[in-house]
Amino acid sequence: SQTIHQWPATLVQPVGSPLSLECTVEGTSNPNLYWYRQAAGRGLQLLFYSVGIGQISSEVPQNLSASRPQDRQFILSSKKLLLSDSGFYLCAWSVRGTGFNYGYTFGSGTRLTVV
Amino acid sequence: QKEVEQNSGPLSVPEGAIASLNCTYSDRVSQSFFWYRQYSGKSPELIMSIYSNGDKEDGRFTAQLNKASQYVSLLIRDSQPSDSATYLCAVNYGFGNEKLTFGTGTRLTIIP
Numbered sequence: 001s002q003t004i005h006q007w008p009a010t011l012v013q014p015v016g017s018p019l020s021l022e023c024t025v026e027g028t029s030n031p032n033l034y035w036y037r038q039a040a041g042r043g044l045q046l047l048f049y050s051v052g053i054g055q056i057s058s059e060v061p062q063n064l065s066a067s068r069p070q071d072r073q074f075i076l077s078s079k080k081l082l083l084s085d086s087g088f089y090l091c092a093w094s095v096r097g098t099g100f101n102y103g104y105t106f107g108s109g110t111r112l113t114v115v
Numbered sequence: 116q117k118e119v120e121q122n123s124g125p126l127s128v129p130e131g132a133i134a135s136l137n138c139t140y141s142d143r144v145s146q147s148f149f150w151y152r153q154y155s156g157k158s159p160e161l162i163m164s165i166y167s168n169g170d171k172e173d174g175r176f177t178a179q180l181n182k183a184s185q186y187v188s189l190l191i192r193d194s195q196p197s198d199s200a201t202y203l204c205a206v207n208y209g210f211g212n213e214k215l216t217f218g219t220g221t222r223l224t225i226i227p
Contacts, residue, residue, distance in 0.1 A: 032213050043203075043217055043220065049213075051213070090158055094213060096213065101207035101213055101215065103164050103215070106160070107158060
């Protein structure tokens with residue numbers, strides 16, 4: 001069965017510090033991968049998605065970047081965090097390339113607080 | 116702007132009653148519709164998917180889709196306190212589009 005791992009679960013970082021969040025998927029190949037952010041009391045905002053190694057699409061201009069160095073690994077990064085980067089970060093995967101969307105499976109999330 | 120609209124709630128329902136959650140979407144070219152449940156502090160969990168007009172039942176959950184009216188709903192029968200959560204509606208716009216657009220969610224509270 002497929003599983004998605006995301007870490008760390010919680011993170012408190014000072015303003016201006018770097019960030020690296022990692023997500024890995026097991027039990028499937030060639031997944032679509034996604035990074036979402038959920039601010040307190042807000043909806044899910046798509047940040048990045050990837051359909052393959054090195055292929056990253058950014059949905060909104062921001063202080064963050066993403067990379068996909070391996071097929072089942074997706075990394076979210078920042079060089080200098082802002083207070084506005086606080087939120088609940090969610091990685092998700094879906095089956096790729098069928099022309100039909102069967103929905104996402106989310107990781108357990110990382111709660112980031114920038115202080 | 117493709118949107119998914121939900122009433123934010125909170126929606127309070129007595130235990131054992133039927134909870135009805137609604138969602139509207141803005142684009143007729145949509146093919147896949149999903150309901151996610153999110154407990155406080157946790158990640159969303161897929162509970163229902165629906166792809167064609169009509170009803171789809173899975174245990175106590177029924178998803179209803181009406182593409183002509185551009186709405187999708189979720190019914191929860193025999194509501195339990197464990198159903199208390201935020202329910203997110205998600206829509207896949209267009210054929211081959213592998214991104215989902217989420218509503219902001221409806222907070223449901225089941226009153227014992």
